[in-house]
Amino acid sequence: MGTNSWKKEWKNPSLLLAGIGISNLGDWIYLIALNLMILNMYDSAAAVAGLYLLKPAASILTSFWSGSFIDRFDKRRIMIGLDVIRAVFVAIIPFFSSLGLIYLFVFLINMASSFFHPTATTYITKLVPEERRKRFNSLHNLMSSGAFVIGPAIAGALVFVGSPGLAIFMNAISFLLSGLILSLLPGTDDDVIRGDRLSFNMIKEDWSAVIAFSRKAVYIMAVYTLFEIVMVFTAALDSTEVVFTRRVLGLSESSYGVLVSIAGVGFIAGSICVTLFVSIIPLRHLIGTGGFMTATGYLIYSLSNSFIGGSIGVFVLSFALACANTGFITFYQNNLPIEIMGRIVSTVSVFQSIFQIVLIVAIGLVVEIISVQFAVITGSFLMLTVAIVLIWLTAIPAKSKYFRDSSIVTHVH
Structure with missing residues (x-):
């Protein structure tokens, strides 16, 4: 089915908003819980601060080539794959005691996230008709702001009843749930160019x-x-x-x-x-x-x-x-x-x-x-x-x- 035909048939943005919204919520739970875990393990503000340099560094390493991949392959499948990758890597982190290993996996997760966001934006542009984009983006922003408020609260509650590790495991589950929801959306197979190799x-x-x-x-x-x-x-x-x-x-x-x-x-x-x-x-x-x-x-x-x-x-x-x-x-x-x-x-x-x-x-x-x-x-x-x-x-x-x-x-x- 061509892009234009499925765009006209697809009327309900709820699934897409839910998938991306759950992913955003998981990001906030993970960020707060990871900060607390690092602080508890090493009692070092510098170790926590180092986390904030990993994100732009990962973006530099990923972004110079990821666009070539995004524009040539099915965006829904890319997002689902990235959600699964992030879920696995996030779930592994609580088992590490080495700061170097934690940094390495956080770096890889940030690479996947820097890949995910432009993919999602391009997918939304293809899926949502122009006359509905501003309203969709406003709803998307509303969900993101809700995640900004609710995410830290959920992370705090999970840490209170369990540990930062429990909150991080919940984040891994949120990525899997996001991938499951995205699998219910229409694909963009018309993007795939057979035989292309990066x-x-x-x-x-x-x-x-x-x-x-x-x-x-x-x-x-x-x-x-x-x-x-x-x-x-x-x-x-x-x-x-x-x-x-x-x-x-x-x-x-x-x-x-x-x-x-x-x-x-x-x-x-x-x-x-x-x-x-x-x-x-x-x-x-x-x-x-x-x-x-x-x-x-x-x-x-x-x-x-x-x-x-x-x-x-x-x-x-x-x-x-x-x-x-x-x-x-x-x-x-x-x-x-x-x-x-x-x-x-x-x-x-x-x-x-x-x-x-x-x-x-x-x-x-x-x-x-x-x-x-x-x-x-x-x-x-x-x-x-x-x-x-x-x-x-x-x-x-x-x-x-x-x-x-x-x-x-x-x-x-």
């Missing part, structure tokens, strides 16, 4: 195709790149979160937990807002204004010296981030050619991960040499500068065709 020449040609598209679609890639830079700043600044809340805001562990919960509530509130008003909020406003308000929230947070100020900042940035993510994903689904989408997303991920590592190290050095508040304020101002350029770029009237919004047109008529 090779260096193929990867080289694919990178050339991405570069050629980028030169032809300068505006699309400019919006894409600027938004991703804003997201890299958010990830880099998050690496200072615990130190900032302790040294600058003076929060206890329990108060820090409340601050994280407020961020989760902000994300859920933003996701609900977008879901309810998705048919009337223009795409360019979700991206431009959402990105600008995310940076503004970080600035409020960085200039705060109290729990109240920090709470306002994290709520604003989380609320805005939920809006911005929905707009951005819909933007690139509508504007990137589906036949090379996996390659474009993966190629950008390589540079994004390199920049993220550099930025995390740079911010860490500023924290040690000067102060954590100076580092966070400086990072927030730089993020705001990029966000201002982004909101200007998205507001150019002549570029309105790139923000076509079938959901609004459908709603009106």
Whole structure:
């Protein structure tokens, strides 16, 4: 059955949302439980911090070739296979006592995750008609925000009644359940090119195709790149979160937990807002204004010296981030050619991960040499500068065709 015919027949996004949502929930349970397991085993903050460098490092190693694979093979089968691989590797981790072995398997799991996400995005683009993508993405974002709040709570409960290892085993089960749900969805066999084998020449040609598209679609890639830079700043600044809340805001562990919960509530509130008003909020406003308000929230947070100020900042940035993510994903689904989408997303991920590592190290050095508040304020101002350029770029009237919004047109008529 061809792609277009099964796309028209497939009407219910619930299974796809459930599969990806369970996978996201498992990611959060695993992250919290793994942090606690490492801390309990080695009593080392540095050992825990090392986990956060493994993800961008794995992305660099995977992303430069994964797009070539994603664009040529059945995406549903790829996602199912990656869920099974992650389930097996996650289930093995609690049996290790060596930090090196734990790091190795976490690295491999992160490689699979960096492979999974562009595959899922490309699959969603093929499966969901353009006029329904913004609503689907808003629901997807809502599920992700729910996982952000519920995941740590489930992890905490599992650790309380058992151990971090129990929470990690539950994460492995969640990956298997996700794979089972994805197996019920339609495949994309029309993607499969018989006889194709991944090779260096193929990867080289694919990178050339991405570069050629980028030169032809300068505006699309400019919006894409600027938004991703804003997201890299958010990830880099998050690496200072615990130190900032302790040294600058003076929060206890329990108060820090409340601050994280407020961020989760902000994300859920933003996701609900977008879901309810998705048919009337223009795409360019979700991206431009959402990105600008995310940076503004970080600035409020960085200039705060109290729990109240920090709470306002994290709520604003989380609320805005939920809006911005929905707009951005819909933007690139509508504007990137589906036949090379996996390659474009993966190629950008390589540079994004390199920049993220550099930025995390740079911010860490500023924290040690000067102060954590100076580092966070400086990072927030730089993020705001990029966000201002982004909101200007998205507001150019002549570029309105790139923000076509079938959901609004459908709603009106």
